[in-house]
Amino acid sequence: MARVEAIGNREREILTAIVETFIATGEPVGSRSLSRANREGLSPATIRNVMADLSEAGLLEQPHTSAGRIPTTKAYRYYVEQLTGQARLSPEDQTIITDSLAGVSDVQEFMERTSHVLSLISHNVGVAVAGGPKHALEHVYFSRLGDQKVLAVLVTHSGLVHDRILRLDLSQIDLDAAARYINENFRGWTMEAVRAEIERRLEQERSEYDRLMQSVEKLYQQGALAAEPSAETVFVEGTSNLVATERDRERLREMLKTLEEKEKVIELLSAYLDARQEAVRVVIGLDEALPSMSNFVLIGAPARVGGEVMGSLAVLGPTRIDYQHAITAVSYIARLFDQLLNESE
């Protein structure tokens, strides 16, 4: 079998031409039409020969004999590698993005709008999740609401806020004391670490419980620190674009259903978007993570503030997506994210 490395210049040109016209038209592309479009005027026959080679190399396939060729996922991967990555986002898109994101101050809102604007300019599904696994505690705050009800607010260093209502009965004075205790002791810790340490201390000092530790225990047991601050909020938008993309109704249903399940989406993003990765990642063929979305593509990046990962954003679309455009859009927004939320620190 021919190795991909064996691809020569002409082959590569023809391959990219095929990929691009297929992305543009959605129809299998044949040798004749390609030769007509191609400025250098290669004859259809020549192109056919090259195509045959590319087919053998597993880069092209035919829906049936006597149809044109369509790129395989392998071809898309190859194509994406070839992209220079140096394209700039069009000014129109830039203004759409900056307008949409103007004035956002917290991560949640940023992500919500991001998913929207991504779907808008990519004409595909925009996805964003806020909240990664680790967050440093900025502080907590407890407030007595009525009898038996206490509002707990958790703020992370990164600006995520999470509130929940607990059902327990403590005076505001006790609540304040507990909050002070937690804030003074654990500020800057990750939530996991905080929970672990509190558990340890409760265990250890069980004998010499004072009023304070009793309050802390009650609060802890009611889950005051349990929920990860907005543990992964998912925003999915632009699903209506799938209608144009997917012609098979049953598959369309499947996909919509999948995208409604937030856990699935989180799983998908976290499976492919690595915290360490720097730039935009393009994953072609989501079969193994989301069977219903085989022959789909994820173009995503982690969203960072400073070094810390605060979430991720991505475009989800069919393999015949405008890669260059989606990539630049995602990377543009990812950079913007850092800028917008960093400047205010």
Added chain:
Amino acid sequence: MARVEAIGNREREILTAIVETFIATGEPVGSRSLSRANREGLSPATIRNVMADLSEAGLLEQPHTSAGRIPTTKAYRYYVEQLTGQARLSPEDQTIITDSLAGVSDVQEFMERTSHVLSLISHNVGVAVAGGPKHALEHVYFSRLGDQKVLAVLVTHSGLVHDRILRLDLSQIDLDAAARYINENFRGWTMEAVRAEIERRLEQERSEYDRLMQSVEKLYQQGALAAEPSAETVFVEGTSNLVATERDRERLREMLKTLEEKEKVIELLSAYLDARQEAVRVVIGLDEALPSMSNFVLIGAPARVGGEVMGSLAVLGPTRIDYQHAITAVSYIARLFDQLLNESE
């Protein structure tokens, strides 16, 4: 034109039979098949006569001559009026609902799960919005996060919590003073009233500004009280069910798009769900509110705790929806809402 009141017994029976079989099959129903299904064994010819009358009364229509009849929206309205409303929800559905809603403590979460469970058991789109126009202030809380950043938390009497991050520079002491001022003066007021009054006072006392009022003004101008506490959070789920319902692709796209626009959904619900209404309301034909969803149906109810409206929930589906089922489900959840959130007061 024949008045609806003129409908006799036989006519009514046949009409409901037509509506029900059309709901079940989705195909236009003809006289022959109806006579076969009908236990009393009326001949097709008789039924045809009745059908002709019903058509003239504007209750049935034909896609074309020589097709069966399908009910008009008028017929659906008539049909729904006829429903006894005394059906009980099946035990399976009841357990699905109670399981899904077990342990929720705040309105947001309740609504999120409600939209999901509604879509689940109705096999259509479940919609829920949390937050109505008016909320009484329980209290506010401000906390300095870092330089230039302040966390503002707004809690309403009804338990809704809204947080936002402001960009301004005040000491924690000033913030506390401002919070105390607002809490002591405005507790129990609606947010609109609070804003109006604060504006008035700022205006009035402009001459004799003290430090406190300066802080309040800064906070106010940064929008500390601006956002309605979670001003209407919208949850829409089950859109994948639309794929089976709507065969026209373009219309399907339109509908998905509409449902993605939260303002539209809010508009829809608030247009039809009246705070004063007691029970479930069925709106047949959403043409004027949402052109893209003509020949759709809204089955919804306000969600109350005690007397106060905290949001609303609804099922959205095609005219050929299982009315009885959807109605009982919605009313069941609406009742549950009151119970669950009331018991904790």
Added chain:
DNA sequence: GGAAGCACTCTGGTCAACGGAGTGCCAATG
């Protein structure tokens, strides 16, 4: 190695024919 020619294949669209389901109307009937 590239170009041209040729025979062959497969799809998608159009058209006519047809069976099925339904209707309206009229005459017969209990």
Added chain:
DNA sequence: CATTGGCACTCCGTTGACCAGAGTGCTTCC
């Protein structure tokens, strides 16, 4: 007089045949 049976007619959806278009593979020629 309300029902019913019968009959002629209409319209839809499906099927099969057919054809033009686009593409391929292979062989031959430069």
